[in-house]
Amino acid sequence: MKQFLIASLAVLAGVVPMMAHHSVAAMYDDKKAVNLKGVVTSYEWGNPHVYISMEVNGVAWNVELPSRVELRRVGWTRDTVKVPDTITVEAISARDGSKKAWGRSVTLANGKKMTAITTTAVPVTKSNKPVPKGPDGHPRLGVEPGQMGYWANPSQTSMFDQAANVKFDSEGILANIGDAGKVAPFLPWAKDLYEYRQKNLLKDDPMQSCLPPGGPRQFQVPFGVQFIEQPDRKRIFVFSGGANRNWREIDTDGRPLPTADDGVANYFGNSTAHWEGDTLVVESTGYNERFWMSNGGLPHTDTLKLTEKITRPNYDTLRYEVTVNDPATYSRPWTSSWTLQWVPGLDPEEYYCDDNNKDGESPAAK
Numbered sequence: 001m002k003q004f005l006i007a008s009l010a011v012l013a014g015v016v017p018m019m020a021h022h023s024v025a026a027m028y029d030d031k032k033a034v035n036l037k038g039v040v041t042s043y044e045w046g047n048p049h050v051y052i053s054m055e056v057n058g059v060a061w062n063v064e065l066p067s068r069v070e071l072r073r074v075g076w077t078r079d080t081v082k083v084p085d086t087i088t089v090e091a092i093s094a095r096d097g098s099k100k101a102w103g104r105s106v107t108l109a110n111g112k113k114m115t116a117i118t119t120t121a122v123p124v125t126k127s128n129k130p131v132p133k134g135p136d137g138h139p140r141l142g143v144e145p146g147q148m149g150y151w152a153n154p155s156q157t158s159m160f161d162q163a164a165n166v167k168f169d170s171e172g173i174l175a176n177i178g179d180a181g182k183v184a185p186f187l188p189w190a191k192d193l194y195e196y197r198q199k200n201l202l203k204d205d206p207m208q209s210c211l212p213p214g215g216p217r218q219f220q221v222p223f224g225v226q227f228i229e230q231p232d233r234k235r236i237f238v239f240s241g242g243a244n245r246n247w248r249e250i251d252t253d254g255r256p257l258p259t260a261d262d263g264v265a266n267y268f269g270n271s272t273a274h275w276e277g278d279t280l281v282v283e284s285t286g287y288n289e290r291f292w293m294s295n296g297g298l299p300h301t302d303t304l305k306l307t308e309k310i311t312r313p314n315y316d317t318l319r320y321e322v323t324v325n326d327p328a329t330y331s332r333p334w335t336s337s338w339t340l341q342w343v344p345g346l347d348p349e350e351y352y353c354d355d356n357n358k359d360g361e362s363p364a365a366k
Contacts, residue, residue, distance in 0.1 A: 025171060025201045025202075028093065029094075032092055032095075034092065034093045035089070035091075040053070040054050043082070048351075049065060050064075050066065054087065064100065070222075081106065087107060090105045121152075124343050127344070134229060139278050141229060142228055150342075150346065152241070157171070159217075160184060161185065161335070162334075162336055164182040165182070172297070184298065185332050190299045190330065202295075207221070207291075207292070211290060211291060212244075212268070213242070214267035214287065215267075215291065217295065218246075219320045221295070224241040224348050234251065235252060236249075236250040241351065250273045251272050254274070269306065272284075279309050279311045282308040282309075285306075303327060303328045306322055306325070315342065322335065322337070
């Protein structure tokens, strides 16, 4: 892992990668506001981002916007912008000085102003229903027969030791880089790597190349997760609503975890689980090193072992707790936890990271 770290830093020091689903802060400077008035030459309604190309005083500009999933929530449709309308865009400029901008609002040809400031939070209404039970008497983590629903709106945007008092923005960037050492009990090399990722505004995040949200990150990314329970086959599937509909399998038949020689290292590990009362306890090993454990860039090695505890204390809430044990990365095991909200009556919204991938792959993901 240390050799990988040195090689990665060497590559990234000379490269400013263009990402498929990137950190906005990494590519755009919120202190460099720009107003663009011009003629629309194209409008691409897709994921992971919506794009408007426009000609401004004879100069071609590309305006990037959030995903169509997020824009729909604030009133956008695939017909909101039309070629060759004249529009005005309030935006922030690209850090590299190119004719690219991140849109914050668009004033249409008819004078209507459309906000492009969105949130990944899904509007939900709380219920007073009892916790649904499965045929084995344990809480259902997924939907009841004949219904729809999934879990979204994580209460934390990043992952940190439960004893810490630190703050992050919506992308997992620390409010104060000086708090990096409080996030987790890092070994020195791991703290250096975490700080590097933070200071570079997460620009080398493997998810920006549409790789899966491995480990606990599956429960913190936008667009939610969905449990599919198969008690007759003694297994549970967990599907990610975002990325590319990635999924993991959790076996509940009592089998032991595979050995390092038998298992195949992957993004979600090899998982077995059992119930302790109303809590599903999941043990997982066999992770590869090609993902970040959290939105903020927490590192790990292939010695990582996770213990997850998943409970449904009420109909509307899922509580997720994870204990990280990676002696090659952290000086001791540590625990983090957060909650998610139940979104009833819906399946995860249609989102595929590669729908409109205009940018190259991150070197860190190769």
